Amino acid sequence: MPKPLKPNDVTITFLGGLGDIGRNCAAIETNDALLILDCGQLFSNEERPGVDSILPDVDYLFERSDKIIGCLVTHGHEDHIGAIAQVLDRGLSFPIYGSAYTLGLVRYRLDERNVLHKAELIEVEDDEVVDIGPFSVEFLAVTHSVPGGLISAITTPQGVVLHSSDFKLDPHPIDDRRTNLPRIGALASDPGIRLMLADSTNSDVPGSTASESSMKGNLAEVFRAHQGRRIITACFASHMHRVQQIIDVALEDNRRIATLGLSMRKNVALARSLGLLKVPDEKFFDIEEVEDFEPGELCIISTGSQGEERSSLATAAAGSSRWITITDQDTVLLSSHPIPGNEARVSTMMNDLIRLGAEVVHSGLVEIHTSGHGKRDELTTLHTVATPEWFVPVHGEYRHLVAHKLLAESLGMDPDRVLLAGDGDQVVLSDDGLSLRKRVTSGDHMMLHGSFLGPDRGVLGERRILGDQGMVTITVVVDFDKGEQLGDPWVESRGWLDTDDARGVSDEIVRLVADAIDQELQNDDWSRKSLMRKARRAAGTTVNQLSRRRPMIVPIVIDV
Ligand SMILES: [Zn+2]
Ligand SMILES: [Zn+2]
Numbered sequence: 001m002p003k004p005l006k007p008n009d010v011t012i013t014f015l016g017g018l019g020d021i022g023r024n025c026a027a028i029e030t031n032d033a034l035l036i037l038d039c040g041q042l043f044s045n046e047e048r049p050g051v052d053s054i055l056p057d058v059d060y061l062f063e064r065s066d067k068i069i070g071c072l073v074t075h076g077h078e079d080h081i082g083a084i085a086q087v088l089d090r091g092l093s094f095p096i097y098g099s100a101y102t103l104g105l106v107r108y109r110l111d112e113r114n115v116l117h118k119a120e121l122i123e124v125e126d127d128e129v130v131d132i133g134p135f136s137v138e139f140l141a142v143t144h145s146v147p148g149g150l151i152s153a154i155t156t157p158q159g160v161v162l163h164s165s166d167f168k169l170d171p172h173p174i175d176d177r178r179t180n181l182p183r184i185g186a187l188a189s190d191p192g193i194r195l196m197l198a199d200s201t202n203s204d205v206p207g208s209t210a211s212e213s214s215m216k217g218n219l220a221e222v223f224r225a226h227q228g229r230r231i232i233t234a235c236f237a238s239h240m241h242r243v244q245q246i247i248d249v250a251l252e253d254n255r256r257i258a259t260l261g262l263s264m265r266k267n268v269a270l271a272r273s274l275g276l277l278k279v280p281d282e283k284f285f286d287i288e289e290v291e292d293f294e295p296g297e298l299c300i301i302s303t304g305s306q307g308e309e310r311s312s313l314a315t316a317a318a319g320s321s322r323w324i325t326i327t328d329q330d331t332v333l334l335s336s337h338p339i340p341g342n343e344a345r346v347s348t349m350m351n352d353l354i355r356l357g358a359e360v361v362h363s364g365l366v367e368i369h370t371s372g373h374g375k376r377d378e379l380t381t382l383h384t385v386a387t388p389e390w391f392v393p394v395h396g397e398y399r400h401l402v403a404h405k406l407l408a409e410s411l412g413m414d415p416d417r418v419l420l421a422g423d424g425d426q427v428v429l430s431d432d433g434l435s436l437r438k439r440v441t442s443g444d445h446m447m448l449h450g451s452f453l454g455p456d457r458g459v460l461g462e463r464r465i466l467g468d469q470g471m472v473t474i475t476v477v478v479d480f481d482k483g484e485q486l487g488d489p490w491v492e493s494r495g496w497l498d499t500d501d502a503r504g505v506s507d508e509i510v511r512l513v514a515d516a517i518d519q520e521l522q523n524d525d526w527s528r529k530s531l532m533r534k535a536r537r538a539a540g541t542t543v544n545q546l547s548r549r550r551p552m553i554v555p556i557v558i559d560v
Contacts, residue, residue, distance in 0.1 A: 002437045006430060007031055010158040012197070013426040013440060016040070016056030017395055020423075021201060021340075022079045023445075024395060025056035027064075030157060033133035034064050036071035036094070037152070037163055041082030045341045048447065048456075049463045055083040055446040055453065057424060058090075065092055069133040070122075073098035074142075074165035075149035076105035076238050086448065088115040095120040097130060097137070099148030104270040105238060124150070127183070138187075140180040143170040145212075145372025146238045147276045151180070153187055158429040159194030160187055162386055166199050166395065168374040169381055172213040174241045175276070185385045195429055196388035200396030201373035203404035208377040210370040212241050218367050219249045219335070223299075226331040226359070230295035231255070232324070234305035234313045235335040235369075237263040240271040242335055243301055247279050250299035258287045260323060261303030261312035268301075287323045295329040305336035307345035314345075317352035328357030335368045376407060383411050390434040391418045392427055462552065469551040470495025474509060474539040476517050478531065480559045483521050489513045489535070496543075496551040505546045513538045531557045 005011065010030055017024035022042030028035050039058075044051040061068065071094055073081050084096065084106060096106060096119050103121045110116040124130055126141045136155040143149065144166045154161045162184065169179050187193055202209065223231060231250070235242045243264075247257055257279065259265045271277035290298065304313030313332070315321045326332075332353050338346040350360050363369035374382070383391075391413060393404035405418045419427055419436045424443020428435050444455035476489040491506040516538035520526050535555035544550060 003435075005031075005428065008157045008431070010156045010161075010429040011426050012161070012195075012392075012429070013060060014394070014421055014423055015058065015060055015441070015443070016042070016423055017079070018401060018421055018423050018425070019398055019443075021395065021397060021400075023054055023056045023083065024080050025058075025083065026197070026394070027060060028135070028154065028156070028161065029064075029067065030134045032067060033069045033135070034061075034067040035069055035132060035135055035154075036061065038074055038080040039071055039083045039087060040077070040079040041086075042079065042445070044447075048460055049467055051447045051449050051460070053082070053448045055086055055448060057441055057443050058083065058087050058446055060441040061087060061092060062090070068092065068094045070095045070097060072137065072152055072163075073102050073106060074152065074163070075099075075144055075146050076102040077146055077166065080166070081106050081109060084119070085109045085113040085115055086453070088118040089113055090453070093118045095122050097122045097124050097132070099124065099139075099150055100274050101146070101148035101240075101271065101276060102150075104274065105267070108266055108270075126150075126177070126180070138183075140183050141177050142167045142179045143173045143177065143212075144168060145236065145241070147175060147240050147271065151184070153184075153193075156194075156429070158431075159389075160191060161429070162187070162193045162196045162198075162388065164196065164198035164382065166201070166373060167378075167382070168209045168372055169378040170209070170211045170213075172211045174213050174244060181381070181385050184382070188385060188387045193386050193388040195390045195392065195427075195434060196383075196386050197392050197394045198379065198382060198404070199373060200393040200400040200404035202371060202375040203379055203393065203396065203400050203407055205375045206377075207375050209373065209375050210367070212245070212370060215242065215335070215368060215370060216245045216249060219245055219333070220252065222331075222333060222361050222366055222368065223249050223253045227253070228296040229331045229359075230298045230300070230329055231331050231333060232260070232300045232302055232313070232316075233333040233335055234302045236305060237261065237267050237303045240267065240277050243268060243271070244277055246299065246301055246335065247277070247283075251279070251283060253299075255297055255299040256285045256293065257283055258285050258290065258298070258300050259302070260287055260300050260316075264301060264303045264312075290324055300324065304349070305334055306339060306342045307347075307349040308342075309345070314349050317349045317356070319352075319356065326353060326356040326358050330358040332358050332360045333368060334360065334362040337363055337369050337371075379404065379407055380411060383408055383413070389417065390429075392421055392434075393418075398422075465550070465552050466495065469549055470497075471552045471554060472496050472509075472539065472543055473554040473556060474513050474535050475556040475558065476513065476531065476535055477558045477560055478517070478521070483526070485514065485517050485521065486560060489517070491539075493551065496549060497547055505543065508546060509539050509542045512542050528557050528559070531555075
C-alpha cells in the first residue's frame, strides 16, 4: 500500500507520453486543485486499424473534473494540444494558458469542434508569472520547431517543478528567441529546482541538433539548382520558422508564394497576423492563379510532408489535386523527416511524384530539415544548468526515457533521485522527497473511433483478423421444437477467398457442418450454444485445412 498523501503533498500523474512519442498529458495536483500539463493526441497507424486518434488516459481527468483549474499548453504541436477539443466536447471546461501562437492553433481546433465557448484562452508572455490556484507559473521562452514554445517553472507548495516542454538549444533561432537558460540557472540557485520533467525524444542521439537557421543556405542551394522550375515545398504546417526560411529563399530567387492545404493557409495567416512571419502582401498569390505564372516564378508551400492520405501533396502526387497538376517542370522539396511509422506513406508519395515527372529533393539527400528536439549535448547543458534535486524523464518511448535516466546519472545525479515513470504512474513530491506510485490509473491508450472513446477491449484484435483473413459465416436452420435441422446450412464470406476459389471449400463446409449439427441434435442436452459451438468447430477445421487461412468464423443458428 502506498503511503497516504499529506495535505501539502504535490502529485504529478502521467496520463500519456511516457512510452510513446505522442498524447502528452500530465496532471499536477494539490489536495484541492488540478492543473493539466498539455493534452495531446497520438496519431493512429496500421497497428490500430479503424482508430482515428489515441488520447491520453483522460478518465483520470473526468473523475476529478471539480478540481481542474486550468491547462497549460507548452506549444502548438498536435501531441500537446490535439486532445483538448475532445475533452471539452465530452464535458470538461477549463481555462487554457499558452502563448499567442499556441492559443491561435488551439482556437482553430476548438472552433472546428464547436467547443470554443467551453474554454477561456489566456495568453501569456515570455517571463510572465501567473498565479493559477495554489500554483505560481513562470513561463520561459524555449526554441523548438514551432514558434511560441514555453517552458513552465511551476512554484508549488513543494518547491519549483520545471517542465521543459519540447526543447532544443538553438544558438541562432531565426526569431532570436532563445531558450531562457539564464533564468533556469537563476531558479536553480534561488530557490532551487525541486523536480525537473524533461523531453527525452533525442536522449539516445549524440551531439547537438543543427540550428534552424543553418537550413537556409541548403534550401537556397536547392532553389539555385532548380531555377526555371516550379518549386513545391512541404513541411509541417505549424513550423513557421521553416516557412519563413522557405519564403526568404524564394523571394531572393524572385519567386512568388502560394500556400496549398487548409492548415498551411490558416497557420500562415495566423503567424502573419501575429507578426511571426514576415512577407510582403504583394509576394503572395492565390493558388487558384497558379496557371497565370511561369513555373520558375513560383514557390508553393504545401502541407503533406508526411504523405498523409488526402493531404494536399499526396493528392497532387496521386494526380487528383483540384489545384495543381504535377509535371516534369516541378521540383518537390520535402523539408521534413518522416515521423516513425510514416516512412512507407512518404515513400509511396515520392514514387508517385517521380512517376509524374517531378524531381524530388528530400532531407535524406540534402540537409533541409533539422529536429526540434535537443540531442544529448543539449540535454547535458539543461541538466547542468538546472541541477534539479529530482528528475523524471518524459516525452519518449521507453528506450528514450531509460537513455535519459542514464544520461542524468552519468552527469552525477544520484540514481535514487531519477525516477523512471510510465503512463498511469504518479510521482509524489513531499517533505521527504519524491516517490513513485505505480499505476494509480490505467494509463490506457484511449482510442477514438467515430464517436466511441475508450481502451481496447478486443475489437482491434477482431479488426486485425477481419483485415488479414476475412470472415466466414455459416448459417444453420433448426426446428427447435422437433430438434430437426431444416435444409442445408449455407456459407457466406467476406475477404476470405475469391468467390470461385471459395466454392469447393464451401460445399465441404456445408456437408461437414450439416453432419455435425445432426449429430449434436441426437444428444438430449443440445442447446443453441452447443449447436453454435459445433458449427464453428466443423466449419473452422475445414476452412483451416482446405484453405490454409484462419478467417473469423461466425456461426448463426436460426430457430424456426
Ligand atoms: Zn513539439
Ligand atoms: Zn512533442
